[in-house]
Amino acid sequence: GDSVTQMEGPVTLSEEAxxxxxxxxxxxxxxxxxxxxxxxxxxxxxxxxxxKADDKGSNKGFEAxxxxxxxxxxxxxxxxxxxxxxxxxxxxxNFGNEKLTFGTGTRLTIIP
Amino acid sequence: NAxxxxxxxxxxxxxxxxxxxxxxxxxxxxxxxxxxxxxxxGLRLIYYSASEGTTDKGEVPNGYNVSRLNKREFSLxxxxxxxxxxxxxxxxxSAQGSPLHxxxxxxxxxx
Numbered sequence: 001g002d003s004v005t006q007m008e009g010p011v012t013l014s015e016e017a018x019x020x021x022x023x024x025x026x027x028x029x030x031x032x033x034x035x036x037x038x039x040x041x042x043x044x045x046x047x048x049x050x051x052k053a054d055d056k057g058s059n060k061g062f063e064a065x066x067x068x069x070x071x072x073x074x075x076x077x078x079x080x081x082x083x084x085x086x087x088x089x090x091x092x093x094n095f096g097n098e099k100l101t102f103g104t105g106t107r108l109t110i111i112p
Numbered sequence: 113n114a115x116x117x118x119x120x121x122x123x124x125x126x127x128x129x130x131x132x133x134x135x136x137x138x139x140x141x142x143x144x145x146x147x148x149x150x151x152x153x154g155l156r157l158i159y160y161s162a163s164e165g166t167t168d169k170g171e172v173p174n175g176y177n178v179s180r181l182n183k184r185e186f187s188l189x190x191x192x193x194x195x196x197x198x199x200x201x202x203x204x205x206s207a208q209g210s211p212l213h214x215x216x217x218x219x220x221x222x223x
Contacts, residue, residue, distance in 0.1 A: 004154075034211065043116070043202055043214030044155075089154060098143050098206045099170070102154040 002027040006090050006103030013080055013110055021075040021106050023064075023090035031092040033057075033066055033073040034100070038087040047075075047088070082110045114138050118203050118215035125193045125222045133188040133218050135203030141213070143206045144186035145170075146178060148199040149217070155202065161186055193222045 007022040025031065032051045036044040048057030053068035062077045073090060090103040119134045137144065142163045147155040147170075157170030161180040175197060177189045186205075190197060200219050204212040 006154075041216070043204075043216045044212075045214070046211040049211065098209075098212065099145070099157060099160060100155075100212060102156075104152055104154040 002031065002092060002094055002101045004090050004092055004101055004103035007106050009087075009105070010107040010109060013108070015082055015110055015112050016079045017110075019075070019077040019080045019084075019108070021088055021090075021108070023073045023075065023103060025071050025073065025090075025092050027071075027092055027094050027101075029094055031094040033064070034091045034093075035062070035064055035073070035075050036089040036091060036102075038089065038105070040086070044089060080108075080110050082112055084108060085110050116203055116205055116213050116215035118201075118218050120218060121216070122219050123221070125190075125220065127194060127222060129193050130189070130191050131193065132190075133201055133203075133220075134185070135187065135215060136185045137203075137205040137213070138184065139205060139207070139213065140183070141205035141207045142183070143208075144180065145204040145206075145212065146176075146186070146188045147202045147204065148172065149202060150199050158188065158201075193220075195222045198222045 003026045034049045035047040037047045038044045048059040050057040050066035056065045064075045087105045089105045091100045116137045145160040146158040159178040161167045164183045200217045203215045206212045
């Protein structure tokens with residue numbers, strides 16, 4: 001079946017550091033790929049998405065590129081802020097349905 | 113602009129007790145979902161409902177039942193709670209082809 005493998009956390013960075021959170025997937029067909037973010041005490045919110053190979057999703061300074069050749073969708077941000085501290089989930093859907101398959105999540109803490 | 117509303121926010125049960133988690137959405141979405149979130153395991157789908165009147169099992173349905181009462185509401189019932197059901201439960205909804213919108217979760221502890 002479909003699966004998502006995420007970089008193990010937790011990740012701790014200093015403010016203004018460069019961020020990469022790795023995500024790779026296994027799926028048949030042509031999945032859509034997502035990054036969701038969960039702030040403390042809240043539900044998940046969509047951060048960005050990409051629906052086909054070579055698409056780049058971006059939002060709030062975060063970017064991720066759908067790489068079919070490496071089955072990856074790594075999340076990057078050039079300069080992180082304390083407010084980016086959260087748990088980040090990589091996810092996919094397949095065959096046109098909305099059911100999401102999630103990775104295990106990566107907890108990110110940014111220190112001033 | 114409420115979105116997806118879950119009640120209660122917190123609940124403690126003893127083993128064998130029953131309870132129902134409530135979820136309502138005001139976005140006129142057809143599809144609704146129940147996920148559980150456990151450390152190191154991400155979110156796993158318990159049940160989903162593609163439209164009013166239909167429900168289907170997800171990845172981890174054992175020990176749960178659901179009811180899609182109408183288009184707005186999708187409840188999750190634990191008939192006889194077990195410690196393994198200690199988790200954070202999230203309800204979500206979506207329209208066709210659109211991303212999921214999540215509620216803020218219910219933190220359940222079974223002792």
